[in-house]
Amino acid sequence: MLNVGKIEEGFVLDHIKAGQSLDIYHKLNLDKLDCTVAIIKNAKSNKMGKKDLLKVECDVEMLDLDVLGFIDHSITVNVIKGGEIIEKKSLKLPKQITNVIKCKNPRCITSIEQELPHIFVLTDEKSETYRCKYCEEKAVKRWDI
Amino acid sequence: MRHLMSPLDFSTGELDRLFDLANDIEKNMDKYAHVCDGKKLATCFYEPSTRTRLSFEAAMLNLGGNVLGFSEASSSSAAKGESVSDTIRVISCYADICAMRHPKEGAPMVAATHSLIPVINAGDGGHQHPTQTLTDLLTIRSLNGSLSDFTIGLCGDLKFGRTVHSLIRALLRYENIKFVFISPEELRIPDYIITELKEKNAEFEEVTKLEDVIGTLDILYMTRVQRERFFNEEDYIRLKDFYILNKAKLALAKETMMVLHPLPRVNEISVEVDNDKRAAYFKQAQYGVYVRMALIMTLLGLADGVLENNDR
CATH class of the missing domain: 3.40.50.1370 (Aspartate/ornithine carbamoyltransferase)
Structure with missing residues (x-):
């Protein structure tokens, strides 16, 4: 892991697929937080060849694990307290996600009623398929956010 | 609730x-x-x-x-x-x-x-149109005696037909039903339905001519083949007659077969069929x-x- 200064409290997201850290930064709403964030792109990795990392100094409760699990459940979440890793959290595919992705079916009720939450439900764990709660349209690939 | x-x-x-x-x-x-x-x-x-x-x-x-x-x-x-x-x-x-x-x-x-x-x-x-599917299931159960052990032919537009997709999924929960899909190549049943049929080990076949299979069917579910679904007029004219049920085709069917249709029909079931005892589509509406x-x-x-x- 590259050393970009130690953080006292926060989390380090490791093993992010190379090139995806900025998307995750936005999806976790880190751009809206007034805290230290280090985005490391294309770091060398024995396991992955290349990987991205995110170091965030903030209250660990602020991390939405469901969003992260939906985006990529192979990411490692290191929880830091007092400058040390105190926990490694594993990610699961969330059963349901709300307002993370939008339904792209032009015939879906969400296309005309703007205030409706965009809810996707995990319908097949094996194939990691999510479908719109309303029209059952399959979510397009999870990176197409 | x-x-x-x-x-x-x-x-x-x-x-x-x-x-x-x-x-x-x-x-x-x-x-x-x-x-x-x-x-x-x-x-x-x-x-x-x-x-x-x-x-x-x-x-x-x-x-x-x-x-x-x-x-x-x-x-x-x-x-x-x-x-x-x-x-x-x-x-x-x-x-x-x-x-x-x-x-x-x-x-x-x-x-x-x-x-x-x-x-x-x-x-x-x-x-979805669930009450149409419930209507279809009730009609089959009432006239056939059960929702198992029969061969059903689904004929016409199998690609875009919501009614047909919904009925197939509902029937996949019952035992020993064989599906025969009769449609032009352009309007074949979608692959995701075929995948579901295979997953459930359901017996099925796909054909393009009604005459070839009508004699094997216990139930024939007709749907409309719409002109606008075809890429060109030539194909439509060439194919449309294969999917019109008339007396001549019905003569090849079992005496006990029932003909269903979600209605409204346009010309896919000839009116000469209406008085045949196998025509069950108005009963279906009831x-x-x-x-x-x-x-x-x-x-x-x-x-x-x-x-x-x-x-x-």
Whole structure:
């Protein structure tokens, strides 16, 4: 892991697929937080060849694990307290996600009623398929956010 | 409180009870003439569908209830921009149960989420039309004797036909049904349905000519082949006759076969077939009323114990 200064409290997201850290930064709403964030792109990795990392100094409760699990459940979440890793959290595919992705079916009720939450439900764990709660349209690939 | 959004919302056991009730209604209409006295059905139709709306209204009137509603979006507050969730909250104050048709997929689901009364999906775009599927299942069960052990041919537009996809999925929950898909190459059954059939180890075959297989069928479910679905006029003219049921083709079928159609038909079943005893599509429309009566009773909680009392 590259050393970009130690953080006292926060989390380090490791093993992010190379090139995806900025998307995750936005999806976790880190751009809206007034805290230290280090985005490391294309770091060398024995396991992955290349990987991205995110170091965030903030209250660990602020991390939405469901969003992260939906985006990529192979990411490692290191929880830091007092400058040390105190926990490694594993990610699961969330059963349901709300307002993370939008339904792209032009015939879906969400296309005309703007205030409706965009809810996707995990319908097949094996194939990691999510479908719109309303029209059952399959979510397009999870990176197409 | 229960709603009906998809035909698969009910287990096969629950469907059996629903169909038993529908069959009892068929035999003893008088007995049910007042079970919904004082109850109101709201038919909220954001797009016109005379047949479905009238069958819901007939069902409620047969049960002694009343009906209110609108038959197109322009005559409702949707034209002023009211959301489905607001509309259903208001309708919940006026009626005891609601049947909703909407051009947008999932609109009845939104309504059900905010409703204080049971909501029935009466068709949402190309997504679901569960009461049509329940009608088809009741017709097959009533005329065939059971929902297992038969060969069903589905003929016509199998690519875009919502009714057909929904019926196949509903039938996949029953035993020993063989599916024969009869369609032009352009309108074949979609791959995701084929995948489901394979996963469930269902026996099926795909053919392009009705004559080749009609003799093997116990049930023939006809749908319309629309001109606009074809890439060119030449193909349409070449193929359309393969998918028109007439007396000559029916002569090749079993004497016991039944012909179903969700209606409205245009020309895919020749009128000369109407008087054949195998033509069951108008009977099917009648079953549509019985199954909606049973459904309204069930969702209003008025069906419990009705059949047991019968047996005493």
